[in-house]
Amino acid sequence: MNVEGLIVLAVLIGALLPLLLSALGARSSLLKYGAPMLIAYGVFRIATLMMGPLSEPPVTESDVLDRPVEDPESDYVSSKTCRSCHPHQHSTWSSSFHSSMTQVVSPRTVVGGFDGREENFYGWRFRLERRGEEYWAEIGDTGKAFVSGSDRRLVLSTGSHHMQKYWYSSVGGGRKLDLFPLVYLIESDRWVPVHTAFIQPPKEGMPVSEGRWNTGCNQCHATGSRPRLHEPGKIDTRVAEFGIACESCHGPAEEHVRLNRDPLRRYSYHGEDGADDTIVNPARLSPKLSAQVCGQCHGVWRLLDDEGRHWREKGHQYRPGDKLEDSRQYLFHDSDSSLLARSQAESIFWPDGMLRVTGREYNGLLRSPCYAGGEAGERTMTCSSCHSMHPEAGDAGSVREWADDQLKADMKTSAACLQCHSSLGEDISAHTHHSPGSSGSDCYNCHMPHTSLGLLKAVRSHTISSPAAKATGTSGKPNACNLCHLDKTLAWTAGKLSEWYGQPKPALGAEDSSIAASILWALRGDAAQRALAAWSMGWKPALEASTPDWMVFYLVELMFDDDYDAIRYISQRSLRGHSGFSRLDFDHMNPGRYEQTVMRKVMETWSSRKRLLPPTTLYDPEGRPRMDRIQKLRAQRDRKPITITE
Numbered sequence: 216m217n218v219e220g221l222i223v224l225a226v227l228i229g230a231l232l233p234l235l236l237s238a239l240g241a242r243s244s245l246l247k248y249g250a251p252m253l254i255a256y257g258v259f260r261i262a263t264l265m266m267g268p269l270s271e272p273p274v275t276e277s278d279v280l281d282r283p284v285e286d287p288e289s290d291y292v293s294s295k296t297c298r299s300c301h302p303h304q305h306s307t308w309s310s311s312f313h314s315s316m317t318q319v320v321s322p323r324t325v326v327g328g329f330d331g332r333e334e335n336f337y338g339w340r341f342r343l344e345r346r347g348e349e350y351w352a353e354i355g356d357t358g359k360a361f362v363s364g365s366d367r368r369l370v371l372s373t374g375s376h377h378m379q380k381y382w383y384s385s386v387g388g389g390r391k392l393d394l395f396p397l398v399y400l401i402e403s404d405r406w407v408p409v410h411t412a413f414i415q416p417p418k419e420g421m422p423v424s425e426g427r428w429n430t431g432c433n434q435c436h437a438t439g440s441r442p443r444l445h446e447p448g449k450i451d452t453r454v455a456e457f458g459i460a461c462e463s464c465h466g467p468a469e470e471h472v473r474l475n476r477d478p479l480r481r482y483s484y485h486g487e488d489g490a491d492d493t494i495v496n497p498a499r500l501s502p503k504l505s506a507q508v509c510g511q512c513h514g515v516w517r518l519l520d521d522e523g524r525h526w527r528e529k530g531h532q533y534r535p536g537d538k539l540e541d542s543r544q545y546l547f548h549d550s551d552s553s554l555l556a557r558s559q560a561e562s563i564f565w566p567d568g569m570l571r572v573t574g575r576e577y578n579g580l581l582r583s584p585c586y587a588g589g590e591a592g593e594r595t596m597t598c599s600s601c602h603s604m605h606p607e608a609g610d611a612g613s614v615r616e617w618a619d620d621q622l623k624a625d626m627k628t629s630a631a632c633l634q635c636h637s638s639l640g641e642d643i644s645a646h647t648h649h650s651p652g653s654s655g656s657d658c659y660n661c662h663m664p665h666t667s668l669g670l671l672k673a674v675r676s677h678t679i680s681s682p683a684a685k686a687t688g689t690s691g692k693p694n695a696c697n698l699c700h701l702d703k704t705l706a707w708t709a710g711k712l713s714e715w716y717g718q719p720k721p722a723l724g725a726e727d728s729s730i731a732a733s734i735l736w737a738l739r740g741d742a743a744q745r746a747l748a749a750w751s752m753g754w755k756p757a758l759e760a761s762t763p764d765w766m767v768f769y770l771v772e773l774m775f776d777d778d779y780d781a782i783r784y785i786s787q788r789s790l791r792g793h794s795g796f797s798r799l800d801f802d803h804m805n806p807g808r809y810e811q812t813v814m815r816k817v818m819e820t821w822s823s824r825k826r827l828l829p830p831t832t833l834y835d836p837e838g839r840p841r842m843d844r845i846q847k848l849r850a851q852r853d854r855k856p857i858t859i860t861e
Contacts, residue, residue, distance in 0.1 A: 281384040282319075282370040282392060283429065283437075283452035290467035291439045291455035297468065300475070305461070307605045310614045311621060313459035315375040317436045320350050324372055326379050327399035327406070334397065334406045336804070337420050341397060343406070350381075352395060369395060371428065371457075373436055376619075377401060377670045378412055382428050391450040394424035400671075402788075407804060411780035414668055414742050414859035426450060434531070435512035438463045441530035464508050464604065466495040466535040495535040502597035506586070507539040509598040510577030515563055515570075516543040517554060545578060562858045565666070567690035569678050571743050573669030574861040579677030585635070586679075600634065601626045632658035648715050654699065654756035664695035665751070668743060669861045671781055671788075673750040684709035685721040687732070691744060697732035698751050701761040702829045705732045730848075731831040737769050738848040742857035746782050749773050753789025762827040767793060768840055771817055775806050776849070795820040 276284040287293060294314075298305040308314055318324035322345075329345045335357050342353040342361065353366040367383040371392060374380055379399045382392040397406045410418060429452045433440040439455025439462060455462065462468055471493040475481045484491050490499050497505045511533055518526055522542040525532050533542045546555045548564035555563075565571050570579050576598075580586050585596040606617040607624065625631070633640040636658075649655030661682055665673035682695045684705055696708040706728040712718040726735060733751060736744035751757050752766040770793075773786035783803035790796050799816065801809045828834040833841045 281368075281388055281390070282382075283390050283433070283440075283454055285456055286453040287455040288439060288441075288467075290469040291462055292468050292472050293456050294460040294462070296472055297461045300481070304605045307614060307617075308461065311604070311618050312374075312376040313463075313604075316373065316459050317433070317457040318372050318375070319457065320369050320372050320381065322348060324375075325350055326375055326401055327381070328404060332406075336397075336408050339396075339421055341406070343397075352381075352383075352397075367395070373428075373432065375401075377672070380409065385425060389450065390429070390452050391426045392428040394427055396421040396423075407780070411784075411804065412671060413861070414746055414779060414781050414857055416742075416856040416858065417778045417780065428452075434526075435459070439467070439530065442527060443529075444527040459512070464495075464497055464535055468494055497535065498599055500536060502586075502595060504536060504538070505599055506577065506580060506597040507537075508535045510539055510545075510580075511535075513575060514545055514577035515547075515555075515575045516545045518543050545581065547578065547582070558856075558858075561855070565690050565692040565743075567686055567692055569676055569680070569692060570667050571692075572859045572861060573667045573674035576677035583677065583679040595635065601631050629656065629658045632662070648711075654759070660699065660756065661695045664693070664698050665754070666692055666698075666747065668746055668859050671785060673747055673754075681716075682708070682712060683718065684712055684723075685719075688721050688723060688727065691740065693732070693736060693744065693747050693751075698747070698754075699757050699760050701733040701748075701751060701757050702731050702765065702832055703761075704728055704730060704831055705735075708732070726848075729831065730833060730844075731829070734769060734832060735848065737773060738845065739851040739853065741853040741855055742779050742782065743859065744853075745773065745777060746779070746785055749782055749786040749789055752786075753792040758792070762829060763793060764821075764824075764826040765828045765832040765834065767796070767817060767821055771814065772845075774801065774803065774813070775810055778854075780804060795824075 276286065285293070294305060294308065315324070327343070327350075329343045329350050331342065331344045334341045334343070338357050340355050340357045340359070340361075344351055344353075350369045351366050352369060353361045355361045355365050369381040369383050371382040372379050373382070378401060381395040381397075381399075383395055385391040385393050394409065396409055398409045398412045399406055400412065408421065409424075428436075429442050429450045430444065433442065433452060433454060436459070437454040437457050438460040441453050443451040443453060455467075471491065474493055475491075490496065495508075497508045500508070511531075519542060522532060531542065533539060544554070548555075548560050548566070548568045550560075563570065563572050563575070568582065570576075580596075580598070583596070601623060602621050603617075603623045604621065606614060606621075608614070608617075622631075629640070629643065639646050639658075643651055643656050647656040647658075647661070654660055659675060662679050663675040663677065664682075666676045667674040684694065684696075686692060687694045687697070687705060687708075694705075694708060696711065697703060697705060700707075704727060706723050709718070709720045709723065713720050733748045737748040740748065749770065752763070752770055757763075767790065770786045770790040774783050774790065777783050777786070780803060783806060787799070787801050787803050791799055796817070799813065801813055826838060828838055833844055835841055
C-alpha cells in the first residue's frame, strides 16, 4: 500500500471504528473512541514517516562561485517547505511581486529583451543575447567592434513588475555584484540607462555601482540575508532565500516545521483556531508590531551602531514580532542633519514633511493620525487594515488584480476608510460635497493623494491628511483637489475648502488666482512637481473632471522641453492615454529626432476636433497658447536637482 492509501486508511479507521464498536455493544468511551484514534494515529504516523519530513532539505549552492547563494541558516527552511501545509498561501505569494523581487537569472525569470538587439547610450554600445540557458551582455564603445572579454553573464535580477534590473559578478569574480547599467522597461519593451528610469538629474555616461546589491539591496530584496563583509577585500554574501519570501514576514520556521511533524499537534491548532507560538502571524500581532513587519523594509531608517556591525557580518537581528526600534532609527525631514543630509531630505520629503518617494510608506504611516491618534493612545490602523499578502479569492483573474498593490477586497473604494469612520458612510456626499459613486467621493482620493513618486509613476501618500491650499502654497506639494481638477486654480481650491470646511483662505499671488495649479507645477515647478503634473494628466479620474483637450500642449511641452528623461517618459505615456494619440511614435531618450513629426501629428489631431480650453489653461479666445506667459513661467522653473530613486 502506498502512502496515500495509508492516510486514507487512517481516516476511515478514525471515522468508522467507533460506530462499529458501538454496534457491538462496547460501552467504554475509551474503548469506543480512544482505541480507534490511537490506531488511526499510529497508521498516520507511519504514513508521515514514509513521506519523510514536512520540510524539503535546503539546497546549498556550493558549486556557485560568481554570485550570492541560497544557504539557509539553521533556523530558516525556505518557502518550498511552507508549500506542503499551506498551499493556498504559497500559491498567492508566488503570484505576488514580493516573490520575484530577486531571482536567479534563467529562462523562467527573465522578462527583458535578450534577442540579440543592440543599444547605444552616451558613447557606450550594448548587445544583449541569450546563450542557451544563460543571458549575456557585451559592452563596448559605440562604433567599435566588441573585444574579447567585454561580455558579462548576468546572474541575478531585481524586479518583475514595472522594470527589471540585472546584476553580474564583479570583474575578478566572487560573490560581489555590480549593477548592469541598463534597465528593461516592461510596458514599453525597451532598454534604458538605469538612472533614466527614475527621477534623476540629467547626466552623461554610465554610472558604476560596485557591490551595491551586497551592501544594500539585499537587506530588503532577499530573505535572511547575510552580507558577510567582515573579511577585508572579500564579500561572501549568502541569503536564506532570494526574494521576499514567507519567512521575511513570519520569521524563521525551523522550529515550527519540526514540532508540526506531529499531526496531532498540527491539527489541534486548526480545530481550536488557536495561535501557534512557533511561528509569527502578523495578523495576530498588535497594530504597532504588525506594521513593523512591513516597516522593516518600507521605511527611511538608519541602523543603530550595534545592529550595523551585526548586519555587516551576520545580517539583521530583527525578526517579525520584535520591536523594530531596538535595531534602527526612523528618519524624517526634521531629523538631526547629521543623520540625513539636506540633499537627501529634500529628495525624500516635501518641505512639509510628507514623503515624495514611494516604497517608504511606513514613515508615512507613523505620522498619520489614523495610526498614532487612536483612543487612549492605542494605535488602531496598521498596514493589514487595507493590505493582504494572501487574497481570499484564488482564481487567476482575482490574483492578478490583487498582485498590483495587494489590497484586500473593496479596499479600492471608500470601504477602506469606512471600516473606522462608519458614520460618514450614511451620507457620504454631505462630507465630500461630491456625488455618491464619483471619484470625488472616494475617501482616499482626498486623503491619500498621489504625491509620491517611484518606478515611473505616482503613488498614494500613506500619511493620511486633508487637502489644504495653504500647505500647497508654502511647501509646493500638490494637493488632492488640484491633482484631480487640473484646470482649476489654487485660489479655486482655497475657496471650496473655505466654503465646505471653514478653512481660512491663504494669501495667494496673482498667478495662483488666474492660472491652473497643474500648469504652474508643469512649467515652473521642480522635477517632482513636473512629474506629478505629467502623471496626473494621464490619470482617468482627472481626465474625467478636467476637460482634457487642453492638456495635450503641455504634455508635448514636457516631452520635448524637460531635462529629466523620466519626466519625458511619463509625459509620453500620459499623452498616449488621450484620444487619438495611443500610437504616437516617440523616443523619450532622443526627443529631438521626433520633434517635427510629433508636433505635426499632434496639431493635425488636435485641430480636427472641438476643443474645450478653459481660460485658466493659458489659451487665447482663438485657442492659441499664450506663449508669452508660458515662456515667462518656464523661465522661472525650479532647477534644483531632485533625485527620487525608488
